Amino acid sequence: MKKKGxxxxxxxTMVVSNELNPAAHVQTARMLFSLAAEISKKIGIExxxxxxxxxxxxxxxxEQVPVNFESLGKEIKQAYKEIIEGNGMPSLNIYMENGRAMTGPFGYLVTTAIHEKHTYKEYIGVDACMANLMRPGMYGAYHHITVLGKEGAKSNHKYDVVGSLCENNDKFAIDRMLPEIKVGDVIAIHNAGAHGHAMGFNYNGKLRSAELLKKTDGSVEMIRRAETTQDYFSTLNFPGSKYGALAAK
Ligand SMILES: Cc1ncc(COP(=O)(O)O)c(C=O)c1O
Incomplete structure (x- = not known):
């Protein structure tokens, strides 16, 4: 690259995913700092x-323990001192791309139980689906579930909590022990701030929900309205369309 101007x-780099062990992140930093030092020395670039x-x-x-950002920062700073400063390199910027850690814990998918089915398993159907949060359906990821108003109740019912797509992997939880759920109960699915709304989709014509922001003073503001059928069809562009771009003209 240098020869080419x-x-x-x-x-x-991006070497680990959803890693709670801070040592892995420090190791990544050490690896990149060392590589930067080695390449800088060998070919004389900054x-x-x-x-x-x-x-x-x-x-x-x-039961999992969050990463302590304070001590992670200190350890990466120590690695920087040893490797970058220790090799007499000019200072460089450190970037990170932590989408999940910055947004994940601060979003909840709030949904209502609208169906129940008692066959060989106990099913609770909710009005959300994997188009709102695809991690559980796509790769069986665990997202904690709270039944609002029943936080203190015993988790003595085993449920599959399922979405409303006609796909058999559209499940938010499988064999999950929860308090008894009645149709109409409101259910909060935790850690939906990442891989949730922003990565949502319109499978089966599902419309994206509204987004509500809870502020530090406890007040709630709608920061994004729910999609409408008009929104869904708004990019259609053929003569006679009731909704799309031509209809708007
Ligand atoms: C290159 C790159 N950067 C950042 C991320 C985001 O990772 P996370 O939001 O889990 O920190 C990803 C996710 O796969 C990625 O591939």
Missing amino acids: VRRFGLH FEFVNLGGGIGIPYKP
Whole structure:
């Protein structure tokens, strides 16, 4: 690249995902700092930045321990001192891309139980579906569930909590012990701030929900309205369409 005239350099990696062990992130930083030092020395280039990628995990299960950002920062700073400063390299920027850690724990998918089915298993059908949060359906990821108003009740019922798509993997929880759920109960699915609304989709013509922001003073504001049928068809563009771009003209 240098021979071809490139003058600005950075290093980027993404080696772990949803990793709660801070040692893995420190190791990534050490690996990239060392590589930057080695390449700088060998071919005489300066790195403007090292990008450590994302991958900091969040405690999806109540018993898991969150990553301590303070001590992680200190350890990465120590590695920087040893390797970058220790090799007499000019200072460089450190970037990270932690989407999940920054947003995940702060979003909830709030949904209502609208069906129950008691066959060989106990099913609770909710009005959300994997188009609102696809991790559980796509790869069986655990998202904690709270039945609002029943936080203190015993979790003595085993349910599959299922969405409303006609797909058999559209399940938010399988064999989950929860308090007894009645149709009309409101259910909060935790850690939906990442991979939720922003990565939602319109499978089966499902319309995206509204988004509500709870502020530090306890007040709630709607920061995104729910999609309408008009929104869904708004990109259609053929003569005679009732909804789309031509209809708007
Ligand atoms: C290159 C890159 N950066 C950042 C991320 C985000 O990771 P996370 O939001 O889990 O920190 C990903 C996810 O796969 C990725 O591939």
